[in-house]
Amino acid sequence: MRDRLEDRRLLDEVDGDSDDVASQLSANEEAALPTEPAVTRPKSRSKFTVLRIVGFLLALSLASIVVLAFAIDRHTRDSFDESQLAIPLHPVEHSTRDPTTLTFEWHVTLGTRAPDGVEKQVYHVNGHFPGPTIEGRSGDRIIVRVYNDLKDEGLSLHWHGLRMQGFNAMDGAVGFTQCPISPASSFVYDFRIRDDEHGTFWWHSHAQLQRADGLFGGLVIHEPRRHDANAALQDEALLLIGDWFHRKQGDILAWYSSPASAGKEPVPDSIVINGRGRYDCSMAVPARPVHCKATALSDFPPLIKKSAGETRLRVVNTGTVAGLTLGVDGASLQPLEVDGGCKVDANAGDSVGTLYPGERVDLLLKWKSDQAAEPWFNVYLDHENLGFGNPALNPNHTFPALPKTVTGHDREYASPLKFRDHHMDLAMLSSTEEPSRIVTADEEQTILLYASTQTLSVNGNIPLGFINHTSWHPQSLPLLSQNRSSWDDKQLIPFIPSGSKPTRVKLVINNLDDGSHPFHLHGYSFHVLSSFRAESGSLGSYNPYATSESDSPGEWNRERPLRKDTVSVPRKGHVVLSFVADNPGMWMLHCHMLVHMGTGMATGFQVGVPGDEEHIYGLDESAAKLCKV
Structure with a gap:
């Protein structure tokens, strides 16, 4: 019924x-x-x-x-189960049914909340923060009617990690595939998930800076399987974890986009998990007064309620700056998949990291026989991109892992997370997927990119993000709705001709900065063939035109490379990626740190039929229907 x-x-x-x-x-x-x-x-x-x-x-x-x-x-x-912190999922309901159409009606508003005890204006979807979690299965059609009930802001939604094959205009990338949804207007996102697509994804705003102030939610696509009444059911839950600023992200970007920042990334004040956190009000500094009310431990829900067996935790880093390391007292964490369903070969560890903004990992949580008397869930904010100090931030955040931790009052805070011998480095994982002929073959087209943040006197010493000397800024009309003759000089969009035989692409991203950059590619997943992090004071760029693989810095993995859609490009180093350009359209590539993307660290690809470099045949005029020009 x-x-x-x-x-x-x-x-x-x-x-x-x-x-x-x-x-x-x-x-x-x-x-x-x-x-x-x-x-x-x-x-x-x-x-x-x-x-x-x-x-x-x-x-x-x-x-x-x-x-x-x-x-x-x-x-x-x-x-939005109030009895536990993790969002419960329903894999059996979705993985054993036939593909169907899932329809949602979302109203986006602003409201005051205190996610971690500090009041702030955050975005709501149907009155909730974070927004609703979409659960589906491969082959589903998803329809989301979005009403912009904001007073003076446009918005758009991006479906992070989904291929969106055949639905380029639904990708939600302002400047590439659409204009923002104007206030008092609505727009219908209507797309179909590929039959071979499943894993942990998420949706978030791709207009202005709204993602950092709460306009995001979960998106889980279950892998189809037969219903087996005798099969043991594994609990699944979703964790949307990210760094959190008590100021509006607009104020954060305004500070960063000034000579005062010297190009150093802003440092967050706290973290939130599924819209909740525990901030120590005593750490607030007088220079930034806040309205803060501490959250009593007895009022905070446990991570999960089940103290035995196994739980699959689908983890998304929704933050804007910092990477994450995770650990649970008295339990092991084993990576199962990364990003959009890439199964990995990994042992269980006491801690797992680093998970960078935009990345996802599925972890199998197993309770040990010597379970801690009061188990805590520990989250550590990686310090690499936190150049400036912030006395209001404690990089170690602890949350009750089980109900018995909430009821135990011997201590209010757990000890800082310590790296033990059994730490799982996510950068060292290998895939269990069969090697692809495309990956092991020589690429037909090579694209070489250099990413950097520069504070130049010609720009008033304001830090700007560059890719190949181009700082991106959206035009008044999305690129999908224009031919190349109408693009300005801020649109660095390489053309990839791909016809009946898709082009194989080798993408090299060199990072000239002293901090990592998590890059996300829309419309595609890619294989990570090589990743290299240079030592302090040196530079580890890769030149595919002058360097052989055997002589290049870093190790190569062409046998079992990870398949991802978001990858951290190490400081002063590089990544070499490979993908098959079989998804025509206009697809964005950008750093997922908002202050970097907001100051121009973005580019993209135009994938079209050979001979259409001017983007005449691939032009989609419907992409401009929301534009007010």
Whole structure:
């Protein structure tokens, strides 16, 4: 019954009109409705009979609406379970069903919250922060009608990690595939997930700086499998973890975009997990007064409620600056997959890291026999990109891992996370996937990029992000809706011709800065063939035109390379990536640190038919329908 009600809700929302629920019933549902026996009645009672039938149908409709409302409310309560910190997931419900259409209606607003005890204006979706979690399976169609209820801000949504094959205009990248959704307007994102696509993803704003102030949510695509009633069910839960600033990100970028920052990244004040945190109010500094109320340990939910067995934790770094290292007292963490479903070969460790902004990892949590009396969930903010000090920040954050930690009052804070012998370095993982012929073959096109932050006097000593001497800035119309003759000199967009035989691409990103850059490529996943981090004072760039692989710095992995869509380019080093350009369109590539992207560290690729470098045949005028010019 619940499945039929869900199908009915989806049909109602796709049509944008739920007034006539009965008319949406399928033939099977109509056959299931109770019917009266076929008997002969006097004609004088026919009016009474009609009234009875109408009354019955009205009562049935009202009951259906009540049950439907309960079903929707149940889904919402599951997504925002107050009894545990991790968002519970429902893999069996989705992985064992047929592909379907999932429809959502989201209203975006602003409101005051105190995620970690400090009040701040954050974005809400349907009144929730973070926004709703979408769960689906491979092959599903997803329809999201987004209403911009903000007063004076445009917005867009990006589906981080999804290939969006055939749906370039739905990618949500302002400047590339759309203009922002204007206030008091709406837009429908409508796309289909590939049949071979599954894993941990997430959605977030790709307009201005809204992601840093809370406009994001989870997106989990389950791998299809047969239903086995005898199979042991594994709990799954989602963790959206990221650094957190008590000031608006607009103020953060304004500070960074001034000579005062000297190009040093801003340092966060705290972290939040699924919209909650525990900030020590005594650490606030007088120069930045805040309205803070400490969260009592007894009021904070545990990470999970299950103190035995195994739990699959799907972890997303939603932050804007810092990498994350994770550990759980009395439990091991084993990496299972990274990014969009790439299975990895890894042992269990006491701690796992570093997970950079935009990256994801699935961890198998197993409780040990010598479980701690009060187990804590530990999160450490990597210091590499925290050039300036922040006396308001404690880089070690601890949260109750189990209910017994919440009820234990011997201490309010756990000891700092310590790296033990069994630490799993995510940069050292290898894939368990079979090696691809495309990966092991020579690439047909090589693209060489240099990323850097520069503070030049010609620009007033304001730090700007550059890729190959170009600092990106969006135009008034998205590139997808224009041909190349209309692009300005801030659009560094290499052309990749790819016809019936897709082009194999080797992408080299050299990082000239002394801090890492997590780069995300829209529309594609890629294999990480090589990654190199230079020692202090040296430079480890890779020149594919002058260097052989055997002589280049760093180790190569062409046998079992990781498949990812977001990768950290090490400081003063490089990555060598490989992908098959089989997804036509205009796709963005950018640093996922917002202050870097916000100051120009972005580029992209135009993938089109050979001979269409001017972007005439691939032009999509619908990409400009939201633009106000």
